[in-house]
Amino acid sequence: MPKTATAPKPATGPGRPRDAEVDRKALQAAIELYAELGWAKFTLDAVARRAGIGKAAIYRRWPARDRLVADAMKAALLPPEAVIDTGTLREDLRALARSTMDHYLGPYGLAGLRLHVEARAHPGLFAELAGGIRHTRALQARAIVRHAIARGELGEQASPALILDTLLGGLLTHVLATPEEPRPEMTARSSRHVEDITAFVLTAAIAIYPPAG
């Protein structure tokens, strides 16, 4: 049968399977509750209440809470594997900073922060997921630096670690260090901050890893 004839049913709208809607509600409630409560207090019953669906539906699909929280985090937190490749180091770093800032300020930023904190408290539980997120980010980072070396913007010895740690960590610290009250203001000013931190890190990267010649 030709591919066009077997297109999957749309994920939304009438006619979608009942299970997909239950799954969507459960995953959404799970990531919200995890962000608010953390792992220790996370229960399948609370997810059922928040999602407004029956406990039986949740337990049938996810017999244990660790599978549900893992699925919810995979759906919400795994960064897209798309490689950032704009053609210049400055624009690549800016695009990465922008998407990272959007994530921290968005609905799943708090869940992502919790995951990395709780991966230290419960390594057996969250190590695989945290490792997957780290791996995807590391691939993005290495690609950006490798392309910059190939274009002659950075020297051969440039290491992605310091460039990415200071850029992404600087954004994280900025978000964490801003008290709740002025957060709407911070969101509005975030474009300016993305520009400033990108320029700061780019300057250091070029000075520390100068291109040959």
Add this chain to the structure above:
Amino acid sequence: MPKTATAPKPATGPGRPRDAEVDRKALQAAIELYAELGWAKFTLDAVARRAGIGKAAIYRRWPARDRLVADAMKAALLPPEAVIDTGTLREDLRALARSTMDHYLGPYGLAGLRLHVEARAHPGLFAELAGGIRHTRALQARAIVRHAIARGELGEQASPALILDTLLGGLLTHVLATPEEPRPEMTARSSRHVEDITAFVLTAAIAIYPPAG
């Protein structure tokens, strides 16, 4: 009565008041449990069990769990107010990076990370404490940059925010991004990493905020 005759009893050793020992055990158990479980699951009963002391003693001293967790975090997490002032910007940044790394790798690093994550989920509860930690850090940061400007190492327009966000955030990201397995190795290599990130941030700071003339 002269001051020497009224010296307080030592905090350890025989003869110390019973209450001080109970307090010490309770605060220690509280910070450990908070680091492991987070706020949602934190209970006074669990603290009593972990500390090996009676519930009544805990409840008499801290009728509500929010007071106990606040006292425990104040004792463990509030950074010393001592100003870092070594005489050069490089050494000041290195000393700040070293003490920050030691905190993250130490017994209370996880509790501190949780606090800043949960201050977003429960601003009413943790805002004052997180604000106090932020305020002390901001004072340290501003003093380091102000001294560097006065010595002519940075230009008048130098802002502490980007310098400190990238230095401290870069360390945080490095610690969070390291999987559990090689953590002992990371601890051993942390001196090297403190040097590298200090040099990276210092280079950017001087290039972005050059001294006049």
